[in-house]
Amino acid sequence: MNQPLSAEKYIKSRARSLKIDRCLVNADWETSRMAHVIIIRKHTNGNFTYAGYLVDLLCLGVKDTYYEFNMFQDHLEDWLDNHSEETEMIEVEYSLAHNIIFAGHDLAAEYHIPQHPDFVSTTCYLLEEDDEKIPLIEIHTGDENGLPHLIVGSENRQPVALARLKEYAGEGRYHYTILEDNPFTEDDDDFVDEEEFGEDDWDEEDGTDCIFWSKEEWESFINSLSQDNYPGFDVEISYINMCAVTRPELKKRGLDFRKMIENAGKGVDWEETAEDQTWLYGNEEKEELGKLYEQLFDNNRSRKSLKKTIEELKKGVSQWPRNPVFRNYLYNAYLLLGDKKTAEAEMHETVKLFPEYLVAKTIYAEWLLKHDRPEEVPALFNSKWYLSDLYSARKHFHINEFIHFNSAWLLYFLHIEDLCMADFYGSLLESVPDGALRELQHKLLQLLKIKRVMHVLTLIGIARSNPAEMDKLTSLLVSNSELYTKQL
Template sequence: MAKSRKRKKGNYKVAQKFNENSFLKNQLRKLPIDNCYIISNWKESGQTTIIITRKHINDNYSAAIFYVDLLCAGVKETFFVTNKHKDEIEDFLEDDDVTCSYALVHNIIWGAVEFADEIGIKPHKDFIKTQYFLEEDTEEIEFMDIEFGKLGSPIVVIDNENKNYDVIKILDKTIGKENYKILNIDEEFGFLDELPLEYEELGFDSKKEMMDELLSNNSEKEIDEYFEVFFEMFEEEKNIDIKNIPENYEPITIVRIIETIYFIAISPKKVDEQGFQELFAQLFFDDIPDSPFDIPDEKITYEPIDLGINKTEEEEEAHLQLLNKMNSKRRRLDKSILKQISLFPDNPVFKAMYYKWLYEKGKMVKIKKSIDDDYKKHPDYLFMKLYYGEFLIDEKRFDKIYEIFENKTRLDELYPERVLFHITEYVGFCQFHIDFNIAIGKIETAVQYYDSLTKYHVDGNEELMAYIANKVLKAKSEFLSSVNLK
C-alpha cells in the first residue's frame, strides 16, 4: 500500500478579498481629503453635484459623488469609486464644476440631509456608505449658514418628465399641501412667479419691472405719470450701493416706491403729480410718526434684567453659554439646548431657546409635537408666549391668540406689574404682532407696530430688522395688487 504523503506546512499568504464595508468604516477617514468640487451656480439653482476626493498613499484617489437637492429632498443619489487614477476621477467633472472648501460641502450635505429628514425624506440608500467620505458632523467643522428650502418652506422641483410624485406624497403626509411649493423648471417662469423675493437682492431696473408688474392691474395713465416723475427726480440715485450708504441716508429703492403708491392707494383723495411729490417727500424725510403701540422710552432698557427665572448659578451659566453658541450659529445647537432642558426641566428659558432654534431652521413638524404642552407649563413667560403665538398663526388659530395675549396690544399692558422691559422683549413682541396683523389682513396695524419698532436700535439684529421690514413691504405690495387705484 502506498504511503500517504503529508503536505509540508509553508508560509502561504491567502489573497484577502477586498472588504468594502471595513474599508469605508475603518480606513477611509484616515485618508486625507484632497479636492472638493461643486457646481458654480449651486446657490441659484438650489441643486448641485458635489464630489469629495480622498488621496491614497499610492497617489490614487477614492471619490464620492452626491446629487444634492437643497430645496427639499436632500441627498437624492450618491455613489463612490475607490483607488482610481486621477484621470478617472476627473472624468466625473463637468464644465461648470469648481473647486471649493471642504467646510462648504460638509455644511451643504449634512444640512440638506437634516432638512429633508425633518420633513420625512430619507437620503439615498447608498448614503450609508458615502457618508464616510465626509468627516463626522461635529462642532470642529466650521458652521456655514446655508439656506435650505426657500424662506423655510420646502420646494419640490419638477419638470415635464419627472413629477416627483413620491416626494409630494411624503410631504402631503408629513407637513401638508399648504406647507410646501412646487416649481416646474420647464415652465416659462421660475422663482419670480413661484416665490417671494428679497427686494434688496434685486437690481434697480429689476425692481422697476417688478413694480410695473405688481401694478399691472392698475396701470392707469396717472400711475405711469407718477413713475415718470419719480424716475426723472431720482434717476441719479439708482447706482448708490445700498450696503454702503451714508449715515441717516436712504437710497431711492423699491421700498419708497411701494410706500408712496401704498399711501396713494389708501388715500380717499385723488393724488395729482404735485401731490405725489409732496407725499413722497413727506414719506422720505419726515420723522417716524407716533404709534398707539409705543411704550415710554424709560421702560426700555438695553441692560440685562433679572426676572428670577434662572434659579441657580448653573442655570445662569448654561444660559449665557447657549446665547454665545446661538450668536456664533453653531451646528447641532439643538443637542446642547436639549441637554439643558433635561437638566433644568422647569426653566422656560431653555425651552424658548429651543423653539427659537426650531423656527430658524423651519422645523415645523417638531414644533407641532410639543409646543402646546410646553406653553401650558409656562404660559407667563413672554418668549414662550411669542413662539406659541407664531405657531398659532401658522395653524390659523387666531381666536386662541387673542386669548393668550388677553386682548392686550401693548407690552406694558400685558405685564402691568413690570417697570422695565429688555429691548429684545420689545422687538419680539412687535415682531409677533406684525406677523399676526399681516396674517389677519390688518396691514395698517402691522405698519404701526413696525413704525414703533424702528425707533430703537438693536445691535446685532440688523438681519432681523431687514426681515421684518421685508414682511411689511411684501404685505403692502400684496395689498396693492388687489386694489384699484382709480
C-alpha cells in the first residue's frame, strides 16, 4: 500500500492542479515597494492550502515565504481575519499576484541574489508556471529610476546581496541604505548612508562578517584560535584556507579562481526550474517513476515490499529501455536490499548502455575510488572540470546535476590528497541552497573541513611565531575579501 505524500511532495507534484480560490496583497504594496502576497488554493475535499510571499520590489525579491497545507475553511478564515487586523489586504486577480512575485524574483535574479530557500524548494509550486500563459503586467521594480535599492536593518546587513550588487550592477548603479532601528520606518533621520558606516559597526553575529575584518581584527582572531576552540569557526577557517592556501596554489598552477567559479556555475539554474538532462519520453513513464520513487524511499518499506518494487522496476526497464533512471532506481533497490553484487552489476550495465548519464558516471567514479583506481576517474568525465564543458551542447543544468558532478570531483581530489582542488569543489557545494545536499555531500564536506583545520592551524602557528608571516597572512585575508563575497 502506498504511503500518503508529505505536504512538501504533494505541493511540488500536485498543487498546480488545485483550483485557485483567492489571491490577496497588501493595499500599499505599490507605495511601500514591499508586497505581501497570499495565494490560496482549494482541494476537492473542501480544505485549503495557501502560501505567503514577502516580495521586496526594490532589490531582494522573494525574501521570505511560508505555507499551510490542507487547512479547514474555518481555520483559514480565522487566520485571514487576524492577518487583516494587522495589514490591510485586498483581493486581486491571480495574474497581478503572479506578476508581482516574479517581478521581484526576476529583479533579484538579474543581480544573482539568491531567493528564500523555501520558495525555491516548495512554495514556487503553488504558483502557476511563469510562461506566456500568464498575461504580462508591468510591475515597477527598483527605485524611481529602476536601479536596485538594498535597504537593510542594523542587525542584518545582507553582505551577500551587497556583494552581488557590487559585482553585477557595479558601483554607482545601485543604492544601499542601512536603517538603524525599525526597517519599516519612514523617518528620514533613521537612514544611514553606506559611506557613513565603518567596518567596526558590522554585526559580528553573522559568520560572513569576517570578510570585512581589518588586519588588526584578523590578527586578534588568529592569536585567539587554538586546537581547543576552533569548532564553531568554520566560516573563518574556510576563508583563511581559501585566501592563504587555495588561491595562491591555484595561481602557481596558472589557474584563475574567479574564472573557475564562473565556469563552474555556467548554465546552472539555482532556482531549480530547469529539468535534469531529460530521459523521459512520455507522461506515463514519468508517473511510473514517481510511484516507484515513493515506494523505493519509503521509510516504512519492508524487504517484501522492496522485492516487489524491484520486480516493478525490472518491468519498467523492459518497457522503457531508453530510460536509464529505471536502472538507477534498480541499482539503489538492490543496495537497500543488501545485494551489493547485483547492484554493482546493474551499475556497470548502466554505464555501458548510457555512457552520458551523469548519475551513472558519478556512481561509477565512487566505485573506482573505492577499488583504488583513481587514475580512471578523469577520463570518465573526459577530464572536464565543469558541467558546461562536459555537456557543451546543453545550455541549462539542474542544481542536482551540479551537486552530483562536483561531488564526484571533490571525492576524487580528496582521494588523491589534492587539497587545493578539493577546496575549490567543496566551496562549490557549500554555495548551493540550504537543504539541497545529501548525506554523501555532508560527509565529504566534513572531511574537507578537517583537512582545512589542519592546514590553517599550521599556518597560524607559523604566523604567531613570526611577525613577517603574520603580516603576510593578514594582508592576504584583507586583500581577498572582495573576491570571497563574490563566491558567497
